[in-house]
Amino acid sequence: xxxxxxxxxxxxxxxxxxxxxxxxxxxxxxxxxxxxxxxxxxxxxxxxxxxxxxxxxxxxxxxxxxxxxxxxxxxxxxxxxxxxxxxxxxxxxxxxxxxxxxxxxxxxxxxxxxxxxxxxxxxxxxxxxxxxxxxxxxxxxxxxxxxxxxxxxxxxxxxxxxxxxxxxxxxxxxxxxxxxxxxxxxxxxxxxxxxxxxxxxxxxxxxxxxxxxxxxxxxxxxxxxxxxxxxxxxxxxxxxxxxxxxxxxxxxxxxxxxxxxxxxxxxxxxxxxxxxxxxxxxxxxx
Numbered sequence: 325x326x327x328x329x330x331x332x333x334x335x336x337x338x339x340x341x342x343x344x345x346x347x348x349x350x351x352x353x354x355x356x357x358x359x360x361x362x363x364x365x366x367x368x369x370x371x372x373x374x375x376x377x378x379x380x381x382x383x384x385x386x387x388x389x390x391x392x393x394x395x396x397x398x399x400x401x402x403x404x405x406x407x408x409x410x411x412x413x414x415x416x417x418x419x420x421x422x423x424x425x426x427x428x429x430x431x432x433x434x435x436x437x438x439x440x441x442x443x444x445x446x447x448x449x450x451x452x453x454x455x456x457x458x459x460x461x462x463x464x465x466x467x468x469x470x471x472x473x474x475x476x477x478x479x480x481x482x483x484x485x486x487x488x489x490x491x492x493x494x495x496x497x498x499x500x501x502x503x504x505x506x507x508x509x510x511x512x513x514x515x516x517x518x519x520x521x522x523x524x525x526x527x528x529x530x531x532x533x534x535x536x537x538x539x540x541x542x543x544x545x546x547x548x549x550x551x552x553x554x555x556x557x558x559x560x561x562x563x564x565x566x567x568x569x570x571x572x573x574x575x576x577x578x579x580x581x582x583x584x585x586x587x588x589x590x591x592x593x594x595x596x597x598x599x600x601x602x603x604x605x606x607x608x609x610x
Contacts, residue, residue, distance in 0.1 A: 365580035373581060378545055382574025387582050390563035392549050397559055400466035401530050406523055409474050413481025418507050437475040444472045445536030453540050460541035463553040468536045473526035480522020484515035517604025524597035528590050534561040560586045
């Protein structure tokens with residue numbers, strides 16, 4: 325027995341060291357990547373880079389149009405996906421009946437969260453671009469990305485609602501509250517931190533997607549700022565892809581600078597998600 329305990333302790337220590345080693349290796353690779361990007365791209369970040377239109381000359385090219393396109397897409401995608409995703413999660417968790425159909429829907433939603441993004445692009449190309457006639461517009465791109473992150477928001481909402489203790493619901497019912505009053509005034513405030521975190525992380529994923537937008541025909545080169553949801557558009561990931569495909573060194577530097585901007589947006593959104601989650605955990609105690 326003593327020998328077996330010693331062997332198990334050795335295995336535990338070995339696993340711990342292997343885990344630490346893998347973690348350090350991943351952090352070193354990430355640090356090397358960030359260092360390389362920052363070293364090449366930081367000198368290019370200036371007012372001219374943010375305020376200039378695309379150009380065939382790398383020293384004159386900027387990210388004004390794709391940056392505005394990214395903001396447009398992020399706002400429209402949020403307006404479409406957040407109400408639908410949160411409402412669907414609330415219905416499935418709080419109001420839907422627990423039967424075989426509900427289990428089938430839950431399994432399919434979970435599976436949809438792992439479908440490759442290009443599949444959503446092909447679906448959107450047929451439905452939004454061709455059948456509905458929305459063309460290569462901001463609205464088509466936003467609807468595509470909304471479909472992409474909708475399963476993620478639904479799953480995050482349901483998991484946040486599941487984390488709320490049943491005693492809160494039972495206490496609310498005992499005081500005479502209705503189902504909707506219990507959900508709106510008790511369950512949702514208690515689960516808001518998890519829901520907001522899931523929503524922000526889903527939007528962070530949508531910002532970095534390129535494949536579905538290329539499939540529906542997002543423009544690689546446009547010279548006018550989008551002013552309505554039906555205008556042509558470009559986004560930062562597509563602009564980065566365009567610059568990286570060119571042989572000139574100047575465009576490679578532009579791409580690394582745009583990567584820094586995209587990383588900054590992603591890190592800010594993830595930071596906001598972490599802050600809100602920690603704040604809600606301190607505020608809500610059961």
